[in-house]
Amino acid sequence: MKERSSIAVIGLSVHTAPVDMREKLAVAEELWPRAISELTSLNHIEEAAVLSTCNRMEIYVVALSWNRGIREVVDWMSKKSGIPASELREHLFMLRDSDATRHLFEVSSGLDSLVLGEGQILAQVKQVVRNGQNSGGLGKNIDRMFKDAITAGKRVRCETNISAGAVSVSSAAVELALMKLPKSECLSARMLLIGAGKMGKLVVKHLIAKGCTKVVVVNRSVERVDAIREEMKDIEIVYRPLTEMYEAAAEADVVFTSTASESLLFTKEHAEALPPISLAMGGVRLFVDISVPRNVGACVSDVEHARVYNVDDLKEVVEANKEDRLRKAMEAQTIISQELKRFEAWRDSLETVPTIKKLRSYADRIRASELEKCLTKIGEDNLNKKMRRSIEELSTGIVNKLLHGPLQHLRCDGSDSRTLDETLENMHALNRMFSLDTEKAVLEQKIKAKVEKTQS
Secondary structure (H helix, E strand, O other), rough: OOOOOOEEEEEEEEOOOHHHHHHOOOOOHHHHHHHHHHHHHOEEEEEEEEEOOOOEEEEEEEEEOOOHHHHHHHHHHHHOOOHHHHHHHOOEEEEEOOOHHHHHHHOOOOOOOOOOOOOOHHHHHHHHHHHHHHOOOOOHHHHHHHHHHHHHHHHHHHHHOOOOOOOHHHHHHHHHHHHHOOOHHHHOOOEEEEOOOOOHHHHHHHHOOOOEEEEEEEEOOHHHHHHHHOOOOOOOEEEEEEHHHHHHOOOOEEEEEEOOOOOOOEHHHHHHOOOOOHHHHHOOOEEEEEEOOOOOHHHHHHHHEEEEOOOOHHHHOOOOOOHHHHHHHHHHHHHHHHHHHHHHHHHHHHHHHHHHHHHHHHHHHHHHHHHHHHHHOOOOHOOOOOHHHHHHHHHHHHHHHHHHHHHOOOOOOOOOOHHHHHHHHHHHHHHHOOOOOOHHHHHHHHHHHHHHHHHH
């Protein structure tokens, strides 16, 4: 078999790397198009997509050469994060073709999440597609793979109920905070939320579910806070501008942070400057940071009356009711296998497209050449327009009828593997018979074009 381009995923997640490494590699959503542009400018990367969340940073690519493509992506990640490639490799996972596709389908289905079955990741996968459509950045293979991953994610949630009773990162954060507070006082604790984005909104939702009646929300603008207040009537929401963040923290027992800030909002010095917490609340101010990059420095826990928890600390909450969802995860794998087979059949069928084009082009060149000889022999003076058109149509008809059988044997929907295998055998046979050699030629042309573009 000749080499063809490979689908690959190179990344790290909450399962393979600590938060301090993930935050250095995190790519804000508005920067995804730029990252894709940089990745696809690499010599051996044809298509790319970036999936960057609080729990993972994964790069999906179509690589014209596996080894060289992977090396180029790892070097790009190293350059972006400032982490040496050798250190990165200790935490990276790399998957190829069907393994890479299955991984994305599992991610979209919530099977690879810290919180098994959580729904937010499906929305994030959808956002990759939307972002790509708006920027024109996703290629044919990656676009189809992500759309099929969305289908798999929807089916898993509908057909297995894996998300029933599942917690999200935001709900786990609320659960963790309440676990750390004295039981008798947890509902009277003064709650502060910094950041009113999607994750922050979910924090408010889960505080309501736990019986909390008041939360202070610090945000850059009041509009988002007003929108949350309008939607959630069962809790008193007090708005404080970003300029009053430290004053608001001084009056809070629990501080949830969920912002896109690239720099720390709370350091050891900030925590030391805050007044102590009442002994009834345990005497310790809790910082629950669900942002990546982090909003609260780990050094805050060095302060006697403060403790900080980040997304990696949510695991103790997640372990609850995990067994039931693991059973559902096994059911989900059947659905994922079905969707994976559909995607691979679609991708395998693409292999025949260059052969179809080259065979058609080869036949048309012969037809045009022989037609020209025929018309020359007859002589232009002996032909009117109707006669000439009839001869041209005759030659085209003969070619179409001769090509119909071979082209039919190069087309299949991939619905059964035997037909697909036969199609690929037919493709290789035609390549040999007519010296089309399409696969190698296409790859070589793509690589050559990218190298020339880089050099110019």
